[in-house]
Amino acid sequence: MRETGGRGVRTDVRLSHEEIRRYGRHLILPEVGLDGQVKLKSASVLLVGAGGLGSPLALYLAAAGIGKIGIVDFDVVDESNLQRQVLHSTPYIGRPKLESAKDRIHSINPNVEVELFSTRLTSENALGILGGFDVVADGTDNFPTRYLVNDACVLLRKPNVYGSIFRFEGQVSVFSAPGGPCYRCLYADPPPPGLVPSCAEGGVLGVLPGIVGTIQAAETVKLILGIGEPLVGRLLLIDALTMKTRELRLRRDPECPVCGEHPSITRLIDYEAFCGITPPEPESDSGEYAISVTDLRDKLDRGENLFLLDVREAQEYQIANLGGHLIPLNDLPRRVHELDSSQDIIVYCHSGVRSGRAVQFLKQLGFRKVKNLVGGIDAWAEVIDSGMPRY
Amino acid sequence: MATKILIPTPLRTYTGKLESVTVEGNTVGELLQKLTATYVPLKRHLYDDTGSLRNFVNVYVNDEDIRYLQKEQTRVSEKDTVSIIPSIAGGRSI
Numbered sequence: 001m002r003e004t005g006g007r008g009v010r011t012d013v014r015l016s017h018e019e020i021r022r023y024g025r026h027l028i029l030p031e032v033g034l035d036g037q038v039k040l041k042s043a044s045v046l047l048v049g050a051g052g053l054g055s056p057l058a059l060y061l062a063a064a065g066i067g068k069i070g071i072v073d074f075d076v077v078d079e080s081n082l083q084r085q086v087l088h089s090t091p092y093i094g095r096p097k098l099e100s101a102k103d104r105i106h107s108i109n110p111n112v113e114v115e116l117f118s119t120r121l122t123s124e125n126a127l128g129i130l131g132g133f134d135v136v137a138d139g140t141d142n143f144p145t146r147y148l149v150n151d152a153c154v155l156l157r158k159p160n161v162y163g164s165i166f167r168f169e170g171q172v173s174v175f176s177a178p179g180g181p182c183y184r185c186l187y188a189d190p191p192p193p194g195l196v197p198s199c200a201e202g203g204v205l206g207v208l209p210g211i212v213g214t215i216q217a218a219e220t221v222k223l224i225l226g227i228g229e230p231l232v233g234r235l236l237l238i239d240a241l242t243m244k245t246r247e248l249r250l251r252r253d254p255e256c257p258v259c260g261e262h263p264s265i266t267r268l269i270d271y272e273a274f275c276g277i278t279p280p281e282p283e284s285d286s287g288e289y290a291i292s293v294t295d296l297r298d299k300l301d302r303g304e305n306l307f308l309l310d311v312r313e314a315q316e317y318q319i320a321n322l323g324g325h326l327i328p329l330n331d332l333p334r335r336v337h338e339l340d341s342s343q344d345i346i347v348y349c350h351s352g353v354r355s356g357r358a359v360q361f362l363k364q365l366g367f368r369k370v371k372n373l374v375g376g377i378d379a380w381a382e383v384i385d386s387g388m389p390r391y
Numbered sequence: 392m393a394t395k396i397l398i399p400t401p402l403r404t405y406t407g408k409l410e411s412v413t414v415e416g417n418t419v420g421e422l423l424q425k426l427t428a429t430y431v432p433l434k435r436h437l438y439d440d441t442g443s444l445r446n447f448v449n450v451y452v453n454d455e456d457i458r459y460l461q462k463e464q465t466r467v468s469e470k471d472t473v474s475i476i477p478s479i480a481g482g483r484s485i
Contacts (some may be wrong), residue, residue: 167401
């Protein structure tokens with residue numbers, strides 16, 4: 001860490017009277033004190049993502065008086081973010097998250113310098129962006145960026161405060177700290193996309209990223225101050241449903257491809273390809289196995305005999321449906337006998353990805369009169385039926 | 392001897408929503424074989440086509456990774472708890 005952490009305090013950084021009043025509750029803590037607060041003011045933290053995890057990170061790190069907070073994000077604030085992304089608020093819907101984040105950070109603490117990177121983190125820009133910061137806090141929601149952040153942090157020898165969430169479960173750890181393991185020591189390879197649970201099985205309790213991101217913020221502050229026992233070599237698991245936490249031991253893997261004794265990865269790679277992510281098969285979006293929402297409406301208006309198959313989950317069906325027969329994608333293999341291959345079948349889901357997989361699956365079983373509704377029920381609500389709720 | 396296996400949220404879809412399953416067996420390998428024999432769709436999430444445990448699924452006995460014990464030959468007793476810890480990345484919707 002650059003002139004921070006356990007390595008002493010910068011003598012050229014001072015606190016103003018206003019800052020001394022603001023940080024009083026830190027200053028009277030022996031573990032922080034004036035020197036600690038100067039360390040925080042001298043430190044810089046990069047947040048990868050200004051979403052569910054990035055929100056509490058940004059709020060608490062700003063309040064704690066971190067000197068410079070960098071944020072990488074390219075998204076705009078969507079209404080559906082507000083259930084958990086407490087950095088953003090209703091008036092900012094439709095505006096860049098970075099704008100919202102900067103305003104909010106400055107309204108909490110105008111002393112914080114905010115550096116914005118309005119871009120997707122890529123193998124080309126990652127080292128340049130991460131290189132300018134002391135600590136990286138990973139709040140990403142996808143595997144390619146997670147491996148990219150990990151590898152870049154290992155190459156740059158930056159501590160990587162990791163958090164991850166799924167439904168009611170969270171994981172937190174500190175990777176790439178001196179002597180400690182990295183994310184690849186834990187998981188050398190990502191799961192193939194087909195084995196990643198879909199959004200319907202996904203979903204997340206809004207409070208969970210608040211809990212996990214706040215723990216990440218605490219770890220970040222501890223790393224900068226050089227106090228306590230950071231989660232290096234430990235994986236903290238949190239189950240918000242049972243409100244039980246567990247801790248697992250993590251070890252540095254001597255055979256780790258990036259931080260091991262003989263690393264095979266010595267520069268950043270193509271992480272989308274590494275995670276097996278390829279553009280969706282064109283067949284599921286066009287051609288004879290696809291249908292647009294307007295074409296479907298016309299067919300229904302003409303009274304054509306169609307079998308609508310809904311492959312979402314029951315709770316999604318409850319929000320809005322087209323009256324289709326409900327078989328969640330995961331149940332399709334064992335319930336395929338409920339379908340008649342001689343009938344015209346239109347398959348739909350929320351946005352067309354799961355139904356695209358269902359169509360591929362049914363084609364393999366010999367179904368020929370099956371089409372994917374492009375854009376899913378969300379496109380139907382947008383284009384055809386404005387009275388239908390969107391989620 | 393029966394040992395408790397904790398099932399993580401993403402895989403509960405395949406265990407009839409059960410949070411834990413107690414199975415008989417002397418080693419981690421035996422427990423997981425029994426588990427996937429009972430819950431067949433779980434198998435491809437834990438093992439690859441060659442029958443090896445997948446890299447994005449870690450198995451722990453209590454707080455220790457079996458990769459640093461005797462892997463699937465790690466012996467277990469009824470006092471142990473086995474955890475399956477898959478990699479997770481929430482948020483992205485499809």
